[in-house]
Amino acid sequence: MVILGIEAAAGVAGAAVVRDEKLLAEIIYNNKKTHSQTLLPAIEKVLSESGYDEKTGEIDGIAISAGPGSFTGLRIGSSTAKALAYAWKKPVIAVPTIDAMAVVACGVGGIICPMLDARNKQVFTGLYTFDDKPSGDFPGSVKLDDNTYLNVLEEQSAQKVADIIEKINALGKIVTFLGDGAEAYKDLIEESIKAEHRFMPACANSPRAGAVAVLAKVYFENGCTENAFTHKPDYLRPSQAERVKLENKDS
Numbered sequence: 706m707v708i709l710g711i712e713a714a715a716g717v718a719g720a721a722v723v724r725d726e727k728l729l730a731e732i733i734y735n736n737k738k739t740h741s742q743t744l745l746p747a748i749e750k751v752l753s754e755s756g757y758d759e760k761t762g763e764i765d766g767i768a769i770s771a772g773p774g775s776f777t778g779l780r781i782g783s784s785t786a787k788a789l790a791y792a793w794k795k796p797v798i799a800v801p802t803i804d805a806m807a808v809v810a811c812g813v814g815g816i817i818c819p820m821l822d823a824r825n826k827q828v829f830t831g832l833y834t835f836d837d838k839p840s841g842d843f844p845g846s847v848k849l850d851d852n853t854y855l856n857v858l859e860e861q862s863a864q865k866v867a868d869i870i871e872k873i874n875a876l877g878k879i880v881t882f883l884g885d886g887a888e889a890y891k892d893l894i895e896e897s898i899k900a901e902h903r904f905m906p907a908c909a910n911s912p913r914a915g916a917v918a919v920l921a922k923v924y925f926e927n928g929c930t931e932n933a934f935t936h937k938p939d940y941l942r943p944s945q946a947e948r949v950k951l952e953n954k955d956s
Contacts, residue, residue: 706765707757708925709789710918711748713740713782714774714802715821716885720747721914722755723922726850729755731915740781748785764795766930768921770912771799772939773829773863774821779938787933796930798921801939803861804847806884807833808916809909811853815879820886821912823863826893828886829941830869832858832876847923855920863942866890867897874899883910
């Protein structure tokens with residue numbers, strides 16, 4: 706099975722090709738260029754470097770980091786995945802962005818807390834653990850391989866940094882933070898957290914297309930796919946412009 710993974714939900718743009726259990730190629734851009742400049746060249750490059758040509762039909766599915774995240778980034782990523790799926794007649798595999806970020810920290814003990822900056826001291830976040838068995842006490846578990854399950858303690862959502870830290874403190878377990886939200890609010894986290902904690906290093910701190918593709922492979926095998934017409938991003942909340950409009954309407 707060959708999956709093309711696309712990441713464009715936040716500040717990082719990237720593409721990756723995963724074949725079965727092997728990551729063949731991955732490109733990550735975390736610079737000031739827009740996703741419209743970097744994403745398609747990244748896709749072309751990873752396909753070329755991994756030895757696949759879309760014309761041969763060897764790609765089984767197109768995985769997209771489906772949100773939450775930047776409205777612009779999600780739209781660019783979604784439209785790219787939909788266009789490729791339509792042109793290649795392949796399914797789209799929508800992967801929750803925060804879930805895929807947790808996969809970047811696969812194997813790390815304790816609680817995993819990915820954070821994407823949602824501005825105004827808010828983050829897109831969730832809580833996860835890795836274990837050798839599924840847990841029925843939480844919203845869901847994803848079997849990554851025979852020995853590893855990604856257990857979802859709290860599904861991805863938009864919330865205040867203070868609120869997620871309060872929940873972590875109540876759990877009383879070591880927690881690992883990653884993502885640009887953890888960077889942006891590191892001082893705020895340090896001020897209020899009581900649990901033992903750590904921050905992922907730069908090499909494992911960003912959303913990655915490879916993680917999107919790895920998680921998408923599991924979804925694909927379980928029939929969780931869409932098509933170019935049915936897929937749409939998961940914004941989780943209205944845009945800033947929509948929120949201001951609603952506030953003005955109510956005032």
